Each structure stands twice: as structure tokens, then as C-alpha cells.
Amino acid sequence: MSLAYEEKPDFVASGSVRVRVPAKINMHLGVGPLRDDGYHDLTTVYQAISLYDDVHAHRSDTLALTIDGEGAGTLPLDDDNLAVRAVRALAAHTGLPAHARLHITKSIPVAGGLAGGSADCAATLVACDALWGTGLSRDELASIAATLGSDIPFLVLGGTALGTGRGEQVNPVLAAGTWHWVVGVAAGGLSTPAVYREIDRLRELGTAPDPAGSADLLLAALRQPDPEVLAAVLVNDLQAAAVSLRPQLRATLRAGLDEGALAALVSGSGPTCLYLARDAEHANALAASLTSRGVCRTVRTAHGPVAGARVTS
Ligand code: C5P
Numbered sequence: 477m478s479l480a481y482e483e484k485p486d487f488v489a490s491g492s493v494r495v496r497v498p499a500k501i502n503m504h505l506g507v508g509p510l511r512d513d514g515y516h517d518l519t520t521v522y523q524a525i526s527l528y529d530d531v532h533a534h535r536s537d538t539l540a541l542t543i544d545g546e547g548a549g550t551l552p553l554d555d556d557n558l559a560v561r562a563v564r565a566l567a568a569h570t571g572l573p574a575h576a577r578l579h580i581t582k583s584i585p586v587a588g589g590l591a592g593g594s595a596d597c598a599a600t601l602v603a604c605d606a607l608w609g610t611g612l613s614r615d616e617l618a619s620i621a622a623t624l625g626s627d628i629p630f631l632v633l634g635g636t637a638l639g640t641g642r643g644e645q646v647n648p649v650l651a652a653g654t655w656h657w658v659v660g661v662a663a664g665g666l667s668t669p670a671v672y673r674e675i676d677r678l679r680e681l682g683t684a685p686d687p688a689g690s691a692d693l694l695l696a697a698l699r700q701p702d703p704e705v706l707a708a709v710l711v712n713d714l715q716a717a718a719v720s721l722r723p724q725l726r727a728t729l730r731a732g733l734d735e736g737a738l739a740a741l742v743s744g745s746g747p748t749c750l751y752l753a754r755d756a757e758h759a760n761a762l763a764a765s766l767t768s769r770g771v772c773r774t775v776r777t778a779h780g781p782v783a784g785a786r787v788t789s
Pocket of ligand 1: 516517518624625626627641642643669670672
């Protein structure tokens with residue numbers, strides 16, 4: 477349905493839309509065996525946390541992308557960028573021309589296991605849907621997102637969610653309150669496919685830890701308020717692989733525990749490390765201690781859950 481001009485939201489009239497999108501972490505990442513299609517079956521619990529990228533989409537008669545902020549100079553500006561692919565996928569779905577001028581302001585670390593590229597993709601889908609007035613539902617956007625990458629549907633949704641399949645099937649779950657995290661960003665990234673290949677290799681050698689399997693313990697811990705209970709059940713099957721490829725992560729994780737973190741784990745495929753804190757004050761103190769230890773390139777604090785990709789203006 478098309479709206480009369482005067483009924484259109486301001487961003488449509490002004491020809492520009494800004495969308496804020498969070499980073500994701502995996503509080504439980506259970507990795508199953510390698511499938512025939514090259515993916516692994518996952519049982520994962522995602523949480524969206526308060527580290528954000530901004531995507532500003534303007535009306536245009538071409539498709540163009542510029543980026544500033546964290547890691548900007550290292551990112552592609554062509555079809556290798558998931559945001560550009562998002563414009564094309566939404567255009568193909570709606571029959572509209574793939575026209576938008578995008579500007580991304582990044583503060584989510586690149587190639588860090590926080591899904592920054594996927595976040596920009598999710599934000600671009602939401603932004604172009606608003607800019608073009610196509611009005612797709614979140615479910616429709618999530619199904620386009622699933623064709624672009626496994627964790628992109630979650631970033632359209634946000635909050636806390638159980639992910640199954642290759643991670644693209646997401647269902648919201650109940651989380652009792654707010655959890656406080658310290659995010660330790662390592663220098664340099666890790667390639668996600670390389671980390672998955674490494675867990676397969678370690679499993680073949682028989683040196684990988686037992687698979688995490690079901691997320692039931694984590695889901696139960698989310699329904700109660702004590703962070704110590706949550707700390708005891710955080711698990712990531714990819715951690716052994718990330719540590720194998722980047723052995724210094726062992727010391728990075730250890731440093732957080734030494735400084736009083738309730739738990740330390742690698743985020744997704746790494747190399748970013750996550751530390752669970754008791755509360756916001758504890759997170760700030762922990763971040764300060766980790767910064768002075770110099771074990772991470774950057775240390776940030778964040779809380780979750782927060783909303784997924786949302787239009788802000
Ligand atoms: O889906 P996405 O493009 O984000 O996946 C990147 C890579 O991560 C895949 O090509 C695959 O190597 C690996 N992957 C996997 N199993 C998953 C998700 C990702 O093996 N469930």
C-alpha cells in the first residue's frame with residue numbers, strides 16, 4: 477500500500493534514513509558436524525549488545541557506499557561488501573532498482589567475531605526498506621537476510637534468541653534482565669571459515685573438547701537474575717579452534733579471570749574475547765584493569781540484550 481505524500485514518515489520525505497544496528501555475541505555456541513553444503517548445524521543463543529554501527533541511506537539514482545570509523549580502510553566498497561549485497565537482494569525481492577547512497581559509520585570491530593559485517597547488512601535491509609517505502613515485515617526481511625549470511629536474520633531481530641539450522645533460524649527467548657559484558661578486541665581478525673575448518677580438524681584429531689550440544693542450561697540461566705549462574709554455563713565450541721589458531725588468546729582469556737571476570741570466552745569465531753561482569757560498575761572496573769594489562773587492542777563495555785536494526789531518524 478502506498479501512502480499519500482503528506483502521510484509519509486519524515487525520512488521518506490527527506491530522502492534519507494538512519495539505522496542503528498548492534499553487535500551480536502553467542503552465549504552458547506554448539507557446533508554440530510560439517511554438513512554436505514559446507515555449513516555446520518548450530519545450536520546457539522545470540523544476544524545483541526550495545527556496540528553499534530550506523531547506516532545512513534540516501535535516495536540516489538546509483539548504488540554507492542562509503543565507510544568511516546573502526547577498520548574503515550580495510551573494508552571493500554563493492555559487491556564484496558554485505559551492505560551492497562543487501563541493497564541488491566532487497567531490490568531483486570521488491571522489483572525496484574538497486575539505488576541508494578549508503579554511508580556506514582563503524583564502531584563494531586571488523587572480523588572480530590561480533591558480526592559487524594552482518595550487522596551492516598541487516599541495517600541496510602531495514603534502511604532501504606524504509607527509504608523505498610517497501611514496508612516488508614521483520615519476518616520477510618529476515619528471510620532475505622538468511623540468503624546473505626547465517627547470523628544476519630538475528631541482527632534484524634535483536635534481543636536474545638535461539639539460533640538453529642546454520643544459525644539463520646531464530647526464535648526470541650526470555651532473558652530476565654540486563655547482562656554486563658566487557659569486550660576485549662584483539663589486534664587483527666580471524667577468518668570465520670578458517671575457524672570452522674580448524675574445529676573440524678581438532679575433532680578429527682580427537683583433541684577438541686566435547687561438543688556443547690543443547691542450549692537448555694543456558695536458556696534456564698537466562699531466566700534467573702544471578703550472573704554467576706549464567707557464567708557457569710557460557711560455552712563456545714569454536715573457542716578451542718580460535719585459540720589453536722591464535723594461542724595468545726589463552727592469556728587474554730586468563731587475564732580477564734585474574735582480574736575478577738565471572739567468565740571469559742571467545743566471541744563467535746573470535747578473536748574478540750568476552751568477559752561477564754556482575755553489574756555495570758564491575759564491568760567498568762574490569763575494563764580499566766584489562767586496559768592497563770595491555771592484553772587487548774581495545775577494551776569496551778557493553779550491555780545486552782538490546783534491540784536489533786532500527787530506524788533512528
Ligand atoms: O553464513 P556465513 O556467510 O556468515 O558463513 C561464513 C562461513 O562460516 C561459511 O562459509 C562456513 O565456512 C562457516 N559457517 C559454518 N557453519 C555455519 C555458519 C558458518 O561452517 N553454521
